[in-house]
Amino acid sequence: MSLADQSQQWYPTSVQVTVFQARNLRIKGKNGTNDAYAIMQVAKDKFSTSVAEKCVAPVWKEEATFDLPLFHHGNAERCTLYIIVMHRALVGLDKLLGRAVINLLDLHDNSARKNTDWHKLLDKNGKEDKVRGEVMLDIQFMRNNLTASMFDLSMKELIMFISKERPDIHFF
Numbered sequence: 001m002s003l004a005d006q007s008q009q010w011y012p013t014s015v016q017v018t019v020f021q022a023r024n025l026r027i028k029g030k031n032g033t034n035d036a037y038a039i040m041q042v043a044k045d046k047f048s049t050s051v052a053e054k055c056v057a058p059v060w061k062e063e064a065t066f067d068l069p070l071f072h073h074g075n076a077e078r079c080t081l082y083i084i085v086m087h088r089a090l091v092g093l094d095k096l097l098g099r100a101v102i103n104l105l106d107l108h109d110n111s112a113r114k115n116t117d118w119h120k121l122l123d124k125n126g127k128e129d130k131v132r133g134e135v136m137l138d139i140q141f142m143r144n145n146l147t148a149s150m151f152d153l154s155m156k157e158l159i160m161f162i163s164k165e166r167p168d169i170h171f172f
Helices: 003-008 104-110 148-165
Strands: 014-023 034-042 045-048 052-055 059-067 080-087 095-103 114-120 134-142
Touching: 014 034, 014 080, 034 059, 045 059, 052 059, 080 134, 095 104, 095 114, 095 134, 104 134
Parallel strands: none
Antiparallel strands: 014 059, 014 134, 034 045, 034 052, 034 080, 080 095, 114 134
16 A cells, blocks of 8 residues: 555544344243343443334444544454344343444445444354344444644643742743
8 A cells, every 4th residue: 555545545543333223033921022232342341222112123323432442453343333132131141133243344445434234143153043133334434533633732831830839940
């Protein structure tokens, strides 16, 4: 990759994930419905949606923003989005309906900054053993820029403060 190409490369600092809805979920609840919720996770940060009660096609329309580490393939595990769809059980443990694993590095490399799509749900081992349904996600990469002028201004203020407090320290 040339220097010109590298200067045009855009690296996100965060990702905003919206869980819109799910369809064709396996039924785990009584009366042919689920009390479904979704968990979004990037690295150690997690967000859980509200519970959509007594439904077969839950609609959440909930979003979360996650900070991303330095965006390179050495950080692939920390740049992975996990979507886990669960059925809330009133007694005992909640039941897994399915999960999707999205490599954000690959998604960023192969698509636009914003991606809305259906993602197939798999079992806990990432296998397609049974039909588990799909979840619709909107994934938007974002960048929080700290411009050089903002950095320079804060450094100037710091130098002025230290100069007043400690006249024996010289910066220039």
